[in-house]
Amino acid sequence: MVTMTIPDPGSGAPEAVIRPIRPDDDAAIASIIREVMGSFGACGPGFASNDPEVDHMSRAYAAPRAAYFVLELADRVVGGAGIAPLEGGEPDTCELRKMYFLPPARGRGLGERMLALCLDRARELGFRRCYLETLTGMEAAKRLYEKAGFRRQRGPVGSTGHFGCDTHYLLELR
Secondary structure, three states: OOOEEEOOOOOOOOOEEEEEOOHHHHHHHHHHHHHHHHHOOOOOOOOHHHOHHHHHHHHHOOOOOOEEEEEEEOOEEEEEEEEEEOOOOOOOEEEEEEEEEOHHHOOOOHHHHHHHHHHHHHHHOOOOEEEEEEOOOOHHHHHHHHHOOOEEEOOOOOOOOOOOOOEEEEEEOO
């Protein structure tokens, strides 16, 4: 599997590493998901932070046609993102899942790198479309998705259970 080292020359910022999730990352990534979601008021039912997989991400993304990557800065996990088949969706549609970064990872282009890695993996796994859900307030994330070619949908696709999300996107993978 892919491991990507991203130097940050001249800024003094720590080198970034994107790599597949391991079991010893589960507690850190669960904490990140809950912290970031909470900072946007996205707590409680209907949000990804309450999904059963959050506490055992490495196991959940070991499933067929799934992958989850973590982002490290200075040997500390500060974010992650993954893809998996869209629950209740077409077999050729995946979902970009649980893409969250702590503040030290933001504004460095690392989200673009992580998103590109996830979409490349989706293509390798044979998906033709990628779906995602987000919410009002996550404007930087929306700009990232739109820049990558995601198009807004009128409503949810599939059956993720994330009824707290109010913005839905779909991308045709080429």
